[in-house]
Amino acid sequence: MFKNPVAINSEQHSRLRFTPADNFSYARGLNHTPVMAFELEKIAEYYPVVFETSTGLPMAVLGLLKGSNAFLDNDDKWCAPAIPALFSCYPFGLYHGKNDQYVMIMDQSADTLGNKKGKLLYNKQGDGFRMSPLLKDIKARLQAIEKQRLVTNRAFATVAEKGVLAKHQADFTLGDTEHKLRGFSIVDWDKVKQLDSVTLEQWKQNGILALLEAQTASLKNFKVVQKLQQLHLPA
Numbered sequence: 001m002f003k004n005p006v007a008i009n010s011e012q013h014s015r016l017r018f019t020p021a022d023n024f025s026y027a028r029g030l031n032h033t034p035v036m037a038f039e040l041e042k043i044a045e046y047y048p049v050v051f052e053t054s055t056g057l058p059m060a061v062l063g064l065l066k067g068s069n070a071f072l073d074n075d076d077k078w079c080a081p082a083i084p085a086l087f088s089c090y091p092f093g094l095y096h097g098k099n100d101q102y103v104m105i106m107d108q109s110a111d112t113l114g115n116k117k118g119k120l121l122y123n124k125q126g127d128g129f130r131m132s133p134l135l136k137d138i139k140a141r142l143q144a145i146e147k148q149r150l151v152t153n154r155a156f157a158t159v160a161e162k163g164v165l166a167k168h169q170a171d172f173t174l175g176d177t178e179h180k181l182r183g184f185s186i187v188d189w190d191k192v193k194q195l196d197s198v199t200l201e202q203w204k205q206n207g208i209l210a211l212l213e214a215q216t217a218s219l220k221n222f223k224v225v226q227k228l229q230q231l232h233l234p235a
Contacts, residue, residue, distance in 0.1 A: 019118035056160025
């Protein structure tokens with residue numbers, strides 16, 4: 001999604017302006033995206049949610065073909081009521097630097113950034129510049145998402161450690177062609193049932209069990225993605 005990421009600083013970007021995008025063209029080539037724990041149940045209502053096999057982290061499936069987001073229409077408008085949180089701050093993000101420090105970055109190639117239109121990222125103050133209210137708000141939202149990312153990582157690290165995820169694949173037809181979507185995992189409920197009572201009670205109390213149930217229920221949405229993907233096929 002970030003084609004040309006650069007660190008934001010007042011020396012180079014003091015006169016740079018930002019205009020919020022009216023479409024999601026930057027997400028056109030993404031067929032999956034990470035999902036935070038706090039939004040998983042809502043996202044699961046509209047998208048298939050699966051787990052990365054290597055990390056156990058949840059992802060929303062956006063398309064069944066590589067480089068294709070089936071949830072965007074021909075005008076790059078989003079076709080579902082809920083949009084994954086990681087898209088809310090583009091073209092801005094946080095880069096994990098050394099010693100657990102974070103640097104705010106932006107995609108310099110984004111057409112929402114420029115020197116003529118939009119609101120300034122920095123305001124002049126004396127001989128220097130300070131963050132504008134706009135940039136402060138963006139930074140706060142990025143930090144909130146980062147906190148949620150850490151919460152999500154901790155929660156699903158526990159799930160992965162308990163070995164209750166199983167590799168899976170989705171079989172589907174587009175046009176006259178059979179396809180297989182591989183490289184992801186889902187909840188193995190037989191293994192969940194074999195967990196000790198203490199773990200199950202903890203997962204019930206802290207909400208992990210509800211998230212796993214939402215993930216399983218979301219698999220029906222593969223049919224939704226298949227229908228949307230079919231609309232993107234060449235005529």
